[in-house]
Amino acid sequence: MSAPDPIITAINRQRSSCCLFALRIHMRRAGKWSGELHGPAFDAKTQEIEAYWK
Numbered sequence: 001m002s003a004p005d006p007i008i009t010a011i012n013r014q015r016s017s018c019c020l021f022a023l024r025i026h027m028r029r030a031g032k033w034s035g036e037l038h039g040p041a042f043d044a045k046t047q048e049i050e051a052y053w054k
Contacts, residue, residue: 005038007023007032007037011038011042011045012041020046020049024038024042
């Protein structure tokens, strides 16, 4: 069993959309972001956070 991806772990820890988007920007600039790998977790967390706004 492999260790969980640290970026997905960081995505799941976020509680605000601004921190979530900042994380994505930082990881993209660092060349560590994979849309295929990290995109679905990012989208799911974004929807979770936005559900609180309704």
